[in-house]
Amino acid sequence: MELNLQDARDEVVLSVEGVIDLAMKVLTQDGLSPAQAQPLARAMAWAERDDCRSHGLQRLPGCLDTMRHPRFNRNADPIPEEVSAAVTRIDADFGYSLLAFERGLEMLVPKAKAMGVSILAINNCFHSTALWPEIEAITAHGLAALIMNPSHSWVAPAGGTAPILGTNPIAFGWPRKDHPPYVFDFATSAAARAEIARHRKENKPIPVGWGVDSEGRPTTDPAAVLSGAMLTFGGHKGSALATMVELLAGPLIGGPTSLQSMAFDAGAKAAPCHAELVIAFNPALLGGETVEHNHAAAEALFAAFGVQGARLPSERRYRARQRSVTEGIRVDRELYDRILSLVAG
Amino acid sequence: MELNLQDARDEVVLSVEGVIDLAMKVLTQDGLSPAQAQPLARAMAWAERDDCRSHGLQRLPGCLDTMRHPRFNRNADPIPEEVSAAVTRIDADFGYSLLAFERGLEMLVPKAKAMGVSILAINNCFHSTALWPEIEAITAHGLAALIMNPSHSWVAPAGGTAPILGTNPIAFGWPRKDHPPYVFDFATSAAARAEIARHRKENKPIPVGWGVDSEGRPTTDPAAVLSGAMLTFGGHKGSALATMVELLAGPLIGGPTSLQSMAFDAGAKAAPCHAELVIAFNPALLGGETVEHNHAAAEALFAAFGVQGARLPSERRYRARQRSVTEGIRVDRELYDRILSLVAG
Incomplete structure (x- = not known):
């Protein structure tokens, strides 16, 4: 318990609305119209709520950078x-x-x-x-x-070494009754670019298979991959x-x-x-005359994941969401202060 | 040259029409209506022509088995x-x-x-x-x-060990001018089931990652995977x-x-x-007012594969197709005789 209290001193606890307000201030102060800013602030708050921190408040400085594109x-x-x-x-x-x-x-x-x-x-x-x-x-x-969407050409195709593909995410959802939807959302690159950048920042090697250097050689050096080429997940199929x-x-x-x-x-x-x-x-x-039966078949498939201990893609996110409802959203104080300084600046 | 002549004695050279005729005979003799048999025979002939042997004539005995399903x-x-x-x-x-x-x-x-x-x-x-x-x-x-289509439940999901998913192929195509289309067609399982069966027949181990045994343990024994569970390609993303x-x-x-x-x-x-x-x-x-420009952008992407020596997915198949036009389709004599025996039988 004491550890938690200790941790708490380095965190700020916010509501979803609190995160939205904070992000709105930063974005609109920089001149983004409220109509543009609202859905963006909301998406960041939802990411914080679901413990997808890489798409949360830490994106704000990058958003301001993007708004400087001519x-x-x-x-x-x-x-x-x-x-x-x-x-x-x-x-x-x-x-x-x-x-x-x-x-x-x-x-x-x-x-x-x-x-x-x-x-x-x-x-x-x-x-x-x-x-x-x-x-x-x-x-x-x-x-x-x-x-789905393309991105910037950071990723080499299977059998190649030059970056010509994007990190190109694919996301899919299936509606469920009395349960949050089945959802996945992943990059077709082996790792997220932000993840490789984090390794570089923390001076850690990356796993083999994430990328190649500018000569096309496999490497575990994140800096070499960022200036070389990322690779796709799943070999020629991911490519x-x-x-x-x-x-x-x-x-x-x-x-x-x-x-x-x-x-x-x-x-x-x-x-x-x-x-x-x-x-x-x-x-x-599209389901013809068996719509109830169809949904039951999908639920039976999901249940077959559960009995063998396999997780559905968004389960961790939905658990974090539940937790945020009761406990609020814990935001790292250093990040919070950095965001506040953007508002003050 | 002599080696080729030697090989030729163990092969029969057929035209696309020759393969179609052969497959038609087998299928219709077994009672399949000509309307049903024609597109199936054609697809098998195209597979032979494109050197996709696993979907060619060797499928015929299995097709007859399928027709015995009640x-x-x-x-x-x-x-x-x-x-x-x-x-x-x-x-x-x-x-x-x-x-x-x-x-x-x-x-x-x-x-x-x-x-x-x-x-x-x-x-x-x-x-x-x-x-x-x-x-x-x-x-x-x-x-x-x-x-896309599901198949039989032969494949375990990421994090699981029980077969609940199919080999579930995804195929995609993009039309090109003056060039065969960009096409891929792959199973979302790490390997095709027929490929694992071939390893079993030839008493060869399979690579780690293709499947698990019935206890959920990783194995290189093809028989153990066929009675256990196959795995998807690309980990949790493929799953x-x-x-x-x-x-x-x-x-x-x-x-x-x-x-x-x-x-x-x-x-x-x-x-x-x-x-x-x-x-x-x-x-x-869907391309709006820039359709010509859009196609040029796709072609520029394909060209960027070529300059770095990366193959597009169907290139090997298209080369085989070219070859079949000039040289005919070489069919293994043992397979040919086995197919003929189905007609005679």
Whole structure:
């Protein structure tokens, strides 16, 4: 118990609303419109709540850096447009991705319900958030969801050594009754770039397989990988999936590849500016006449994970969420002070 | 040269049409309707042509076994039905998947062209072919394609030891001008089940990571894995993707999970009977006003593979295809004789 009290002195306990307020102050003081800032602040608070710290408050300084990219638009006011009865496009107009997502969602959901499948294509968005908050926003409507986006060209393909692919996350969600959705959200790179940067900061070697140096040689030196090339997870299969993300969330919907995104960045070290592909599926329409039975089959599969002690992807996150409801969100005091100094500055 | 002549005595050289005729004879003699047999024989001939032998003529005996499943329907005559302007469903009526696919394709393509995205859900199909022939049938129309299906519950999830997932292939294609499409088609299991069976037959150990024995212990014994559990590729990420395939090509579209498919098989050792999810995307509609530019961006990405010596997924297959055009298809004489004996029998 004493250890906990000791720890507590180095932490600040905040509510979700407290994190949102803090992030809103930082973002709007830097000139981001409240409409842009709100969904971004909310996503950071949810990340803190779910103990996904790498997408929480520690992203704020990087967000301000991104807003310094010469093309970033602090007052972007995206309006969705109908492409077809099944497809919506929204030009994020070089603001952050989330406001565009939220506005596009209002067309995505009814189209998915009516058509069975629907696409939301977000163009020209700067991206610095996880995909799972968007996945959960879709599953909340009883829909399944698949989202992906390219990033910057940091990753070499299988059999290669030069970085031409992005870290290219794929996220998926399946709605469940009386239970948070089945959700996964992972990079197709072997590790997150931030994880490699953390190893460099802490002077720790990285595992073999995370990347190669600028000569294409396998290395455990994080600095060498950051200036060389990351590798994909899962060998040639992961490399193929990363390429699919490039194509589907890039050229398919009029967006850049990670190579083009890197060129657009032009050394600004901003978050990637690209397109995002969002697909929603309606199990109630696609499932035919056996919808209840279908959901039971999915639940039986999830149960078969549990009996053998295998975890579903978001379980740890949902447990942290529960804990945050009762105990609040513990934020490292040094981080908190650093964020406060951004507001004061 | 002499070695080649020697080899040639142990081989039969056939044309694509020759392989089709041979497979047609075997399948129809066993009572499969010509309408069902034709696309299956064609897919086998294409597999031989592309040097994908595991999906070629050597599948024929297994196909006959599958047709002995008490629910197999040799005269299935599937008719596609419209679910919405973006979705088609076709009940394969317990025949093979390919006739249903071909008939469904006739609705999938115009819907994808008009809507930008379209789904074909195939239900109640026995499945013993690769997915890339279907992918290529879609990309031939200038569309991108994503196809997946569950199988039998042979694969343990990450962190588990009991087989509850299928080998669950994912296949993807992107249309290219003046070049065969970008195509990949892989199992989300670490290895194909047939590959493990081949190791058992040849008394060879398998690599660590392909599976566990029935006690959940890592093993290099192929027999122990075949009676234990296979593992997914790529750790928890591959496991998550395999689960996504279960849900999207299962409960989402009213199909069984791999657990349910295994129960339906009831020891018959037939090919899996399940649903298949086919998604087609129209780059010409989704790509906005920059369609030519989009295709150029994809080509620039493919070129960036080439300059560093990294192969695109189907290159080997396309080279074999070229070779087959000029040299014919070399079929092992022992296999050829075994197939002939099926016709005579």
